[in-house]
Amino acid sequence: xxxxxxxxxxxxxxxxxxxxxxxxxxxxxxxxxxxxxxxxxxxxxxxxxxxxxxxxxxxxxxxxxxxxxxxxxxxxxxxxxxxxxxxxxxxxxxxxxxxxxxxxxxxxxxxxxxxxxxxxxxxxxxxxxxxxxxxxxxxxxxxxxxxxxxxxxxxxxxxxxxxxxxxxxxxxxxxxxxxxxxxxxxxxxxxxxxxxxxxxxxxxxxxxxxxxxxxxxxxxxxxxxxxxxxxxxxxxxxxxxxxxxxxxxxxxxxxx
Numbered sequence: 255x256x257x258x259x260x261x262x263x264x265x266x267x268x269x270x271x272x273x274x275x276x277x278x279x280x281x282x283x284x285x286x287x288x289x290x291x292x293x294x295x296x297x298x299x300x301x302x303x304x305x306x307x308x309x310x311x312x313x314x315x316x317x318x319x320x321x322x323x324x325x326x327x328x329x330x331x332x333x334x335x336x337x338x339x340x341x342x343x344x345x346x347x348x349x350x351x352x353x354x355x356x357x358x359x360x361x362x363x364x365x366x367x368x369x370x371x372x373x374x375x376x377x378x379x380x381x382x383x384x385x386x387x388x389x390x391x392x393x394x395x396x397x398x399x400x401x402x403x404x405x406x407x408x409x410x411x412x413x414x415x416x417x418x419x420x421x422x423x424x425x426x427x428x429x430x431x432x433x434x435x436x437x438x439x440x441x442x443x444x445x446x447x448x449x450x451x452x453x454x455x456x457x458x459x460x461x462x463x464x465x466x467x468x469x470x471x472x473x474x475x476x477x478x479x480x481x482x483x484x485x486x487x488x489x490x491x492x493x494x495x496x497x498x499x500x501x502x503x504x505x506x507x508x509x510x
Contacts (some may be wrong), residue, residue: 270314271326275305277312279428280350285472286381289313289359292434294397295388296454298408299487303357305463306484307476308446310469312349313386317364317374338373346376355472362437369441380472384439390455391431391510395490396498398427408487417494424502428509456480 287310291297291497315322327336330344357482358377368374388394400406406413429486442449450471457464465480499506 257311263416267391269325270312271322271329273316273329275312277351277417280347280352280354280356282358284311284346284350284354285413286356286358286377286386287313288378288381288451288470289357289361289384289386289483290362290365290438292388292394292431292438293387293388293407294394294401296457297386298338299419299485300386300457300465301357302485303461303480304357304468307469307474307478309351309353309355309474309476310472311351311355311357315359315361315364316345316349317352317358317360317368319364338368342374342376346411356475360440362434365441383442383447384468384471385442385449385451385453386454386457387435388454391501392502392506393409393491393495395424395427395431395506395509396495396502398431399423400495400498402427406490408490416500418497419501421502422504424498424505428506432509 264401289297289301301313307310316326317323323341326345327341330348346356358381365378369378398415399420403420404413404417405411405413441447450467452464452468461480461482466476469476
């Protein structure tokens, strides 16, 4: 329990690029898995609980060009020019759990520059894939629009200003999420990949069953059940989201 509480405090207080999330030095090629998803799909909750097993690496957005890649590369590779090969080598060395598993969470727009090229190929080739989506597309669209406006991406991020309904922003969120979905399906088709398909709603309905199905892709058996109480990540949706849903009913019908 003490270890669990410490993990939650570290997650809330520290960026996940910090050394607190590193594992012991790994020199062997790990078993790899990719959480393919889009924003506001429950990926933070899923990846946090996978991380807490201690056996599934630290699956975060290592390909996010600003918030993750730059500070992470600076810390693990040093100052100055860093090549893609150097970045990946150090990622695999530091973020592979002791049992030999490395996890990557990525949105399609982040992965697109790399999935068909030489750079970072090792992260994608022969990896197991999980495709996380959300059935409640309307709520996902509204949630994304609000997050763009307030810059509050998780329950432990600081909110910047109050959310004020913006119809154009809802349209942008709808188009963006449609592009993400199309991009992932095209990627899976082009590479003949059949991912493990899970939904946010299905995960919430049975965290342990779905969590264990993800772990099984890389031959991992968790030592403890997946429980919502373990998560520092909390549900963000509230009456503001409901208000936006009501106001955006006509707009949302174009995307659902």
